[in-house]
Amino acid sequence: MSTHAEPVGWTGRVRRAVWEAYPPERLLPDDQPAYVSSWVYVFGVLTLASLISVVSSGIVLVIFGPAWWHVSSVGHFVNSLHLWSAEMFFFFMAVHLWGKFFMAAWRGRRALTWMVGAICFLASIATAFTGYLSQQNFDSQWIGTQAKDGLNASGVGAYFNVLNVGQMLVWHVILLPLALILLVSAHILLVRRRGVCPPLPAAEPREPAAEDPDYPRSPDPAAEWSGAKRRYDLIKELVSALGVVVLVTVVLSALFSSPDPKAVTAARWANANPADFLTTAVSELDRTSGTATYGPPYTHTPGAGQTIVDSLSLQRLVGVHIPIDTAQAFVLTPLSIGSKNNPPLAKALASYSSASPAQRRAWTSAYTKALDGVTFRDGAPVITPGNYGPVALMMRDLLAQAQSGGLDGALVATSHFYQTDYTKPLLFFSDGAYLENLAAQDNLLGDQWGMMNETGNYPGQAWLWLYTFWYQVPPLKTSDNADAQIWAIMALLSLGLVLVPFLPGVRSLPRHLRVYRVIWRDYYRRAEATRESPHFVVRQ
Amino acid sequence: MIGLLAVACSQLVGALGSLDGKPRYIHHGWFQISVANLVVIVLMIVVFVLALFLRFPGERDKR
Numbered sequence: 001m002s003t004h005a006e007p008v009g010w011t012g013r014v015r016r017a018v019w020e021a022y023p024p025e026r027l028l029p030d031d032q033p034a035y036v037s038s039w040v041y042v043f044g045v046l047t048l049a050s051l052i053s054v055v056s057s058g059i060v061l062v063i064f065g066p067a068w069w070h071v072s073s074v075g076h077f078v079n080s081l082h083l084w085s086a087e088m089f090f091f092f093m094a095v096h097l098w099g100k101f102f103m104a105a106w107r108g109r110r111a112l113t114w115m116v117g118a119i120c121f122l123a124s125i126a127t128a129f130t131g132y133l134s135q136q137n138f139d140s141q142w143i144g145t146q147a148k149d150g151l152n153a154s155g156v157g158a159y160f161n162v163l164n165v166g167q168m169l170v171w172h173v174i175l176l177p178l179a180l181i182l183l184v185s186a187h188i189l190l191v192r193r194r195g196v197c198p199p200l201p202a203a204e205p206r207e208p209a210a211e212d213p214d215y216p217r218s219p220d221p222a223a224e225w226s227g228a229k230r231r232y233d234l235i236k237e238l239v240s241a242l243g244v245v246v247l248v249t250v251v252l253s254a255l256f257s258s259p260d261p262k263a264v265t266a267a268r269w270a271n272a273n274p275a276d277f278l279t280t281a282v283s284e285l286d287r288t289s290g291t292a293t294y295g296p297p298y299t300h301t302p303g304a305g306q307t308i309v310d311s312l313s314l315q316r317l318v319g320v321h322i323p324i325d326t327a328q329a330f331v332l333t334p335l336s337i338g339s340k341n342n343p344p345l346a347k348a349l350a351s352y353s354s355a356s357p358a359q360r361r362a363w364t365s366a367y368t369k370a371l372d373g374v375t376f377r378d379g380a381p382v383i384t385p386g387n388y389g390p391v392a393l394m395m396r397d398l399l400a401q402a403q404s405g406g407l408d409g410a411l412v413a414t415s416h417f418y419q420t421d422y423t424k425p426l427l428f429f430s431d432g433a434y435l436e437n438l439a440a441q442d443n444l445l446g447d448q449w450g451m452m453n454e455t456g457n458y459p460g461q462a463w464l465w466l467y468t469f470w471y472q473v474p475p476l477k478t479s480d481n482a483d484a485q486i487w488a489i490m491a492l493l494s495l496g497l498v499l500v501p502f503l504p505g506v507r508s509l510p511r512h513l514r515v516y517r518v519i520w521r522d523y524y525r526r527a528e529a530t531r532e533s534p535h536f537v538v539r540q
Numbered sequence: 541m542i543g544l545l546a547v548a549c550s551q552l553v554g555a556l557g558s559l560d561g562k563p564r565y566i567h568h569g570w571f572q573i574s575v576a577n578l579v580v581i582v583l584m585i586v587v588f589v590l591a592l593f594l595r596f597p598g599e600r601d602k603r
Binding site for chain 2: 038039040043087095099256257259442448452453454456457459460472515518
């Protein structure tokens with residue numbers, strides 16, 4: 001096949017460009033510069049091997065469906081492989097990133113390689129995040145109800161609804177992995193295109209040095225190495241790394257399994273803490289709950305919605321996209337289902353609907369106060385007599401509906417057959433204290449650095465340490481707009497990570513920290529011993 | 541068969557190393573971290589430092 005013939009048409013030009021950029025010896029080299037002799041170089045391939053392990057175990061989970069791992073021992077083991085592979089992936093990716101930072105690996109037209117790598121890191125966080133949201137257990141419920149505030153504050157939550165399990169599952173198993181695989185592929189191709197970043201100059205370069213006959217005395221990071229080389233087998237390295245990763249993952253999965261804390265349901269809540277359930281339900285009915293007064297994207301509450309600075313509110317700017325009337329969604333509609341065979345309840349609902357707003361408020365207010373002394377007999381609430389109108393009967397029947405499990409179905413019921421959106425029940429649960437109390441027992445609250453934590457003694461999302469850190473720092477700790485402000489800070493810092501090669505001061509840190517002297521110690525030792533000029537030629 | 545064997549091993553060894561127990565945390569003032577997360581972070585640092593200082597094998601150069 002000739003590569004020198006004049007290309008014909010677009011296809012020919014693309015073929016020529018690809019051939020020139022990626023000749024086989026560059027795509028699959030069998031040697032590499034002698035200075036690549038440090039264990040620090042292996043974390044890239046270990047990260048890639050972990051990604052292969054994550055994707056492989058994920059494919060098995062996809063084949064058998066999202067409920068499989070909850071009901072099958074084999075499924076649970078595969079889920080454990082998926083979890084520990086993901087832990088290994090982040091572990092090696094973070095160490096790889098440290099190594100590349102200390103090497104200042106963006107030198108010599110490699111800024112794009114660094115930038116794509118940093119975007120891979122951010123895309124991985126998003127992929128892992130949607131994975132946690134797709135678990136369909138207490139973990140995903142709690143993470144979803146907490147994460148929604150940050151996403152809503154940034155305006156994203158109106159379209160990227162973390163309480164919609166169907167939406168999150170599709171993001172997790174299709175869109176984000178596809179994006180991540182494409183990004184990782186681009187990163188690897190850029191590494192192959194530009195080559196491995198050479199050592200930093202042994203000493204600070206003299207400036208200007210253009211008139212120096214020995215110039216460049218130090219390695220030019222954009223030049224191609226033509227000096228000593230060492231044997232290298234890329235395929236063998238990847239297979240070895242995959243072997244190590246799979247072995248460690250299987251051992252960790254067999255030893256420690258993976259968490260699957262039981263999901264909270266309305267039935268579980270109403271049976272375990274009926275007083276909290278009733279208090280929350282009546283606040284939904286009179287529209288004073290957290291959800292009822294939340295603002296965008298759920299309600300048109302005047303003034304509600306977090307601001308980044310002054311009156312800049314992305315949350316308000318985006319507006320209401322997931323409208324929820326808590327009285328209708330959480331109380332009246334579910335009760336109306338049961339009222340068809342329950343004349344007293346039907347009468348109570350009619351009475352409530354025909355009453356004036358002031359009358360309704362008087363009933364709910366009196367009932368809320370009475371709940372302070374509520375007791376339960378055979379699961380039914382017993383409160384002191386008072387002027388509660390139809391509200392007492394409505395709440396009693398709603399509690400019974402919840403305890404029997406009927407409310408769980410009613411909260412997700414739509415005109416469609418398949419139900420994948422759990423926005424309503426999760427918002428309802430998050431208005432009560434039951435869900436939060438369970439989270440507090442597992443150190444998952446914001447002031448417990450909960451964003452990093454996992455239930456039990458499992459390692460969590462250590463890579464979110466900086467995000468959760470800001471919630472502990474005044475004035476953000478007590479700010480009503482903490483979510484919006486911390487999202488803005490993290491967006492800036494993420495941008496900073498991507499743009500490290502262009503940030504004065506930050507991009508010079510590796511030179512001052514001098515960790516590179518340890519990484520390339522053999523190279524420097526050899527250069528000093530032989531006083532040999534480095535072998536670089538400028539790549540055409 | 542392999543799956544069942546893996547599950548059997550998992551259940552056998554899992555009894556020794558279950559991480560579902562009472563959460564263990566280190567708490568100092570406003571700072572809090574789970575022992576599991578701390579172990580992971582310390583391991584990352586240890587692995588990186590070892591990678592820096594351990595000699596890399598295969599010094600078979602060719603020109």
